[in-house]
Amino acid sequence: xxxxxxxxxxxxxxxxxxxxxxxxxxxxxxxxxxxxxxxxxxxxxxxxxxxxxxxxxxxxxxxxxxxxxxxxxxxxxxxxxxxxxxxxxxxxxxxxxxxxxxxxxxxxxxxxxxxxxxxxxxxxxxxxxxxxxxxxxxxxxxxxxxxxxxxxxxxxxxxxxxxxxxxxxxxxxxxxxxxxxxxxxxxxxxxxxxxxxxxxxxxxxxxxxxxxxxxxxxxxxxxxxxxxxxxxxxxxxxxxxxxxxxxxxxxxxxxxxxxxxxxxxxxxxxxxxxxxxxxxxxxxxxxxxxxxxxxxxxxxxxxxxxxxxxxxxxxxxxxxxxxxxxxxxxxxxxxxxxxxxxxxxxxxxxxxxxxxxxxxxxxxxxxxxxxxxxxxxxxxxxxxxxxxxxxxxxxxxxxxxxxxxxxxxxxxxxxxxxxxxxxxxxxxxxxxxxxxxxxxxxxxxxxxxxxxxxxxxxxxxxxxxxxxxxxxxxxxxxxxxxxxxxxxxxxxxxxxx
Amino acid sequence: xxxxxxxxxxxxxxxxxxxxxxxxxxxxxxxxxxxxxxxxxxxxxxxxxxxxxxxxxxxxxxxxxxxxxxxxxxxxxxxxxxxxxxxxxxxxxxxxxxxxxxxxxxxxxxxxxxxxxxxxxxxxxxxxxxxxxxxxxxxxxxxxxxxxxxxxxxxxxxxxxxxxxxxxx
Numbered sequence: 001x002x003x004x005x006x007x008x009x010x011x012x013x014x015x016x017x018x019x020x021x022x023x024x025x026x027x028x029x030x031x032x033x034x035x036x037x038x039x040x041x042x043x044x045x046x047x048x049x050x051x052x053x054x055x056x057x058x059x060x061x062x063x064x065x066x067x068x069x070x071x072x073x074x075x076x077x078x079x080x081x082x083x084x085x086x087x088x089x090x091x092x093x094x095x096x097x098x099x100x101x102x103x104x105x106x107x108x109x110x111x112x113x114x115x116x117x118x119x120x121x122x123x124x125x126x127x128x129x130x131x132x133x134x135x136x137x138x139x140x141x142x143x144x145x146x147x148x149x150x151x152x153x154x155x156x157x158x159x160x161x162x163x164x165x166x167x168x169x170x171x172x173x174x175x176x177x178x179x180x181x182x183x184x185x186x187x188x189x190x191x192x193x194x195x196x197x198x199x200x201x202x203x204x205x206x207x208x209x210x211x212x213x214x215x216x217x218x219x220x221x222x223x224x225x226x227x228x229x230x231x232x233x234x235x236x237x238x239x240x241x242x243x244x245x246x247x248x249x250x251x252x253x254x255x256x257x258x259x260x261x262x263x264x265x266x267x268x269x270x271x272x273x274x275x276x277x278x279x280x281x282x283x284x285x286x287x288x289x290x291x292x293x294x295x296x297x298x299x300x301x302x303x304x305x306x307x308x309x310x311x312x313x314x315x316x317x318x319x320x321x322x323x324x325x326x327x328x329x330x331x332x333x334x335x336x337x338x339x340x341x342x343x344x345x346x347x348x349x350x351x352x353x354x355x356x357x358x359x360x361x362x363x364x365x366x367x368x369x370x371x372x373x374x375x376x377x378x379x380x381x382x383x384x385x386x387x388x389x390x391x392x393x394x395x396x397x398x399x400x401x402x403x404x405x406x407x408x409x410x411x412x413x414x415x416x417x418x419x420x421x422x423x424x425x426x427x428x429x430x431x432x433x434x435x436x437x438x439x440x441x442x443x444x445x446x447x448x449x450x451x452x453x454x455x456x457x458x459x460x461x462x463x464x465x466x467x468x469x470x471x472x473x474x475x476x477x478x479x480x481x482x483x484x485x486x487x488x489x490x491x492x493x494x495x496x497x
Numbered sequence: 498x499x500x501x502x503x504x505x506x507x508x509x510x511x512x513x514x515x516x517x518x519x520x521x522x523x524x525x526x527x528x529x530x531x532x533x534x535x536x537x538x539x540x541x542x543x544x545x546x547x548x549x550x551x552x553x554x555x556x557x558x559x560x561x562x563x564x565x566x567x568x569x570x571x572x573x574x575x576x577x578x579x580x581x582x583x584x585x586x587x588x589x590x591x592x593x594x595x596x597x598x599x600x601x602x603x604x605x606x607x608x609x610x611x612x613x614x615x616x617x618x619x620x621x622x623x624x625x626x627x628x629x630x631x632x633x634x635x636x637x638x639x640x641x642x643x644x645x646x647x648x649x650x651x652x653x654x655x656x657x658x659x660x661x662x663x664x665x666x
Contacts, residue, residue, distance in 0.1 A: 468550035
């Protein structure tokens with residue numbers, strides 16, 4: 001077993017890995033950038049090392065520096081979390097060459113699946129269904145527009161090296177093609193250093209269903225059922241659950257076995273996720289494989305009782321899978337809401353600032369994976385995910401009710417966040433009925449925001465807001481930082497000039 | 498304490514704190530209890546319900562308020578300030594010119610329009626990149642670009658005026 005693991009990430013996922021290390025008796029080493037010197041992950045790790053300036057390219061994306069540090073501190077493994085270098089085959093190759101264990105798949109598997117056109121070709125060969133479109137990158141704007149016409153609009157332009165919803169655009173006509181082509185290439189070049197893009201037929205209102213798999217280094221594979229992740233904005237998930245409310249036993253069997261075929265095709269080991277689109281005819285198509293731990297892994301952990309990060313570490317250290325497929329079963333229903341610092345009313349623009357007040361919900365069946373606390377800063381440099389709220393209950397409806405209650409308790413002040421929107425979705429009739437698809441949020445946004453505005457019309461709510469603003473305006477400057485709770489008897493005299 | 502005017506969206510109301518336990522919004526009187534308070538947090542009891550209210554003052558008169566997780570962008574002014582603003586709003590230029598500010602800090606990736614150019618509602622004027630995402634800043638109305646205050650490649654802070662549009666159909 002490993003003695004020390006370097007965690008090449010930040011935020012809630014760094015904390016998640018730190019916890020698994022501590023439970024397994026392994027030392028954890030955190031890295032942090034300038035912006036993160038006071039962050040929670042640096043405080044909870046056994047050791048913390050400064051890695052560079054705030055901008056990711058000089059810190060969390062600095063391959064050479066991270067590997068050099070790992071050697072210096074005698075870390076025998078690196079856990080990449082998600083994002084940053086987790087799916088960078090060059091980084092993984094460097095780690096492998098340094099005789100440090102990468103907690104994840106081999107650089108070859110990642111390279112194969114990381115290039116979306118290569119992956120599509122491989123899946124086609126392995127009889128895993130793929131979305132109609134090109135299996136080669138498009139060479140030029142002219143080439144692209146010709147292909148788009150052949151496939152038929154609407155089409156989706158996607159970065160061949162892409163993922164995580166970045167570098168992706170819907171195109172509905174020839175007129176839109178040029179500007180979309182340009183900005184997709186630009187975004188792809190910036191985010192993935194590779195500007196090649198390909199075209200897929202845009203499926204009309206499909207659902208996003210993904211399958212969690214685990215594989216060891218001896219060719220054994222298991223699946224841990226599906227996750228339903230159709231509630232998205234900007235092609236990024238915000239609500240995930242398991243099981244999916246629309247998957248029958250028969251489709252579950254087919255889709256999970258397709259996922260294992262996909263993993264086998266690239267000689268995959270460690271934890272991975274195979275993403276599919278499911279159309280209204282209940283046909284599923286391979287979308288991509290995420291060759292890392294997913295943000296939404298807690299949903300699967302809860303219904304199966306399997307700790308995915310521990311399993312990742314055990315597999316990486318050379319253990320055989322601890323479970324046979326028939327030993328894995330699914331219990332109850334789990335839902336995750338991603339709490340983002342962002343403004344749904346402003347096209348989900350990320351919001352930055354200091355978290356002035358922070359209080360998490362608690363209780364039976366509630367889990368919060370958070371990377372922040374009071375006085376933490378949500379900075380411009382990184383992803384605006386504040387935390388993940390996960391609930392579990394016997395069935396879907398009681399899980400939704402638990403989620404509503406937990407969201408009601410959750411208080412984050414100082415940055416704009418999406419909790420009111422998440423509440424609005426949880427209260428929506430179609431969400432409750434399981435009647436939604438990947439465009440649900442975008443299509444229903446006005447309706448969902450309208451519901452929030454309606455809640456804000458409560459007279460008492462407005463009155464307390466008005467009162468608080470007036471009190472704040474008249475707060476004596478000399479009393480600014482002083483609590484007044486002990487001077488209540490005559491507080492007006494204390495507060496006002 | 499003198500009367501203040503509380504504005505939220507299009508709504509404006511008089512507000513007055515009478516004493517330790519009552520305040521008034523327009524004609525309506527409320528009984529309250531202040532259970533805890535510091536500069537940006539007030540724990541208020543109204544009709545046997547307790548509200549957690551966070552207040553961030555932004556500049557002289559703007560307040561960003563969070564009550565039980567719901568957000569209000571508000572303004573609190575004296576009657577005189579309120580009237581002065583009303584009068585200036587009546588002037589023609591104010592009514593027709595719209596300033597677009599940076600919704601968040603970022604990099605100006607591309608400027609698609611130039612000064613004096615006609616724009617249609619929904620057309621992209623410039624692209625602001627933040628957190629590796631491209632954000633299209635679009636014209637909110639049909640009109641003419643009156644001014645662009647930033648160049649490609651410049652980093653801007655939140656709230657900086659990026660461009661202005663004069664409404665014109």
